Amino acid sequence: MVRLPNGVLLAGDQEIKRLSPKVGDILVYSSGWEIASDHSWEVKAQIGVIEQKAGPDEVLIKTSDGYAQKLVHRNTRWSMGDYALFNESSSILKVIPQEAARKSTTEDEDSASKFRIDLDPERFHWDYFVGSHEILSDAKRIVELYTTPEGRDFISQMKVDPVHGILFAGPPGTGKTFLAQIMAAQSKSAFYLVTTASLGGQLVGQSEERLEAIYEDAAKQEMSIIFVDEIDVLTKDRSNAYEHGSRLVNVFLTNMDGVGAPENVLTIGATNRISDIDRALRRPGRFDREVYFRLPNQMDRLEILKSRTPTLANDIDFDKISSQTEGWTAAELRSILQYSGELAVIEGRSRIYNDHFLLGFEKATTARNARKGEEK
Numbered sequence: 001m002v003r004l005p006n007g008v009l010l011a012g013d014q015e016i017k018r019l020s021p022k023v024g025d026i027l028v029y030s031s032g033w034e035i036a037s038d039h040s041w042e043v044k045a046q047i048g049v050i051e052q053k054a055g056p057d058e059v060l061i062k063t064s065d066g067y068a069q070k071l072v073h074r075n076t077r078w079s080m081g082d083y084a085l086f087n088e089s090s091s092i093l094k095v096i097p098q099e100a101a102r103k104s105t106t107e108d109e110d111s112a113s114k115f116r117i118d119l120d121p122e123r124f125h126w127d128y129f130v131g132s133h134e135i136l137s138d139a140k141r142i143v144e145l146y147t148t149p150e151g152r153d154f155i156s157q158m159k160v161d162p163v164h165g166i167l168f169a170g171p172p173g174t175g176k177t178f179l180a181q182i183m184a185a186q187s188k189s190a191f192y193l194v195t196t197a198s199l200g201g202q203l204v205g206q207s208e209e210r211l212e213a214i215y216e217d218a219a220k221q222e223m224s225i226i227f228v229d230e231i232d233v234l235t236k237d238r239s240n241a242y243e244h245g246s247r248l249v250n251v252f253l254t255n256m257d258g259v260g261a262p263e264n265v266l267t268i269g270a271t272n273r274i275s276d277i278d279r280a281l282r283r284p285g286r287f288d289r290e291v292y293f294r295l296p297n298q299m300d301r302l303e304i305l306k307s308r309t310p311t312l313a314n315d316i317d318f319d320k321i322s323s324q325t326e327g328w329t330a331a332e333l334r335s336i337l338q339y340s341g342e343l344a345v346i347e348g349r350s351r352i353y354n355d356h357f358l359l360g361f362e363k364a365t366t367a368r369n370a371r372k373g374e375e376k
Contacts (some may be wrong), residue, residue: 024292050082050095061086092233092346112213113271115192128177131300131330138291139183146266147187147223163257165267165286167231169274170293173329176270180227189266190221194228208247215255219262231269232276249278257285258320296330298322304333311341315354332368 003219016033048063061068062085071091072078083096129136132214145151146163155162168176177193184191199207218224228234235249255261269287271277281287296304301323325333337352340360344352 046087047083047085050078050080050084052080055205059084059092069090112210112217115194115198116212116217117193119181119185119189121185121188124178126181126182126186128307129179129182131296131304132175132293135179135291135293139179142266142289143183143187147183147189147225152263161285162263163266163289164261165269165281166289166291167274167277167282167287168268168270168291168293169272171272171295171329171332174293174295175330176293177227177229180225180268180270183268184227186227187223187225189223189225190218192218192224192226194226196230196233206223208251211248211251212255215251215262215265218265222264224265226265226267226284228267228269230270230271232273235269235278235281236276249281252281253286256287266310296333297328298326301325301328301333304330305336311344312357313351313353316352316357317354321352321357324361328368332364335367336360336364 019033019035021035046063046068046175047081048061048068050059051062051067053061054060056176057071057074058069059072059078061070068086070084070086072095073091076092076095078084078092078095079098081098083098084092085094085096086092097361126136126140129139142163145155152162166179170176181191194211196215199210214226218226235252252267255265256267267287269277274290277287282290302318305318305322321336325336336357337360340356343356343359344350347356347357
């Protein structure tokens with residue numbers, strides 16, 4: 001028997017029997033029946049906690065989107081608090097006992113150190129962040145005052161509240177992640193990279209538990225910087241009734257402004273949609289320092305193009321390209337050098353000459369225009 005997504009049971013025919021399917025296999029039909037591979041099929045399922053019995057063979061399941069009422073097969077063993085996997089069909093697909101869920105959560109806590117990334121101070125150096133001197137100056141001041149033992153002692157003696165959170169706001173490609181890595185490397189702080197993808201969990205509450213575990217691990221280090229990329233996605237304004245974001249907001253609040261919040265952990269959130277972040281996180285004592293990353297002006301662009309390029313010849317027309325790249329991000333400008341270097345290597349040259357540089361600019365322009373077209 002084959003169960004369709006709407007819960008209807010379909011008797012298998014001879015073609016299905018020839019496939020010798022196992023219980024739990026996904027069958028798809030195109031020109032004929034076949035067993036779907038893990039890569040060609042994604043089960044659209046939800047997971048929630050069984051909260052109460054709703055009928056002779058029905059249970060009420062709490063999810064991040066609300067409640068769902070589903071049938072439970074009579075031969076399926078379950079208890080209150082177990083996790084249930086279900087889709088649009090009328091019945092539960094699978095029950096995950098509490099013990100198995102706790103084991104998964106414990107493994108997440110034990111693996112919090114996987115979010116910690118080792119950074120080479122030689123590679124992530126102040127000199128490599130060019131084109132935004134005022135932002136670099138702010139970052140150096142923050143590191144000196146809030147991440148060094150001397151700075152933290154001085155702030156404490158002055159009875160000044162330490163900064164626990166900073167928001168890096170600005171367009172993608174303007175160096176937010178890179179600067180946070182430099183700050184961590186130069187202050188010898190442990191660096192944790194948190195993204196929407198790495199934090200996301202299948203079980204209800206799993207993302208929050210992973211984030212809590214990261215803070216616990218960070219607090220054990222001498223000094224830590226937790227960098228949260230696209231923090232606006234994770235912490236949408238709670239006035240929008242975004243429950244998952246609300247729970248993550250509570251974790252941030254507890255670890256940044258709550259009783260016993262660690263003094264040796266600095267949280268940096270990156271966003272290009274600062275207005276989407278829950279307003280509670282932007283109050284004093286939380287993300288109360290905001291650094292705005294702008295697009296580079298012509299002088300900035302000239303400096304970016306000239307930086308970290310020892311293999312450039314002396315005939316490069318930097319002024320021409322810097323004047324023609326208004327609105328480009330630092331990442332897009334560096335792509336010109338990448339394309340130029342590839343062209344030089346293909347020709348077997350040991351240096352990047354102006355013809356490579358101009359052709360690299362054309363390739364970078366084509367790629368940028370295609371990317372902009374896809375965004376519209």
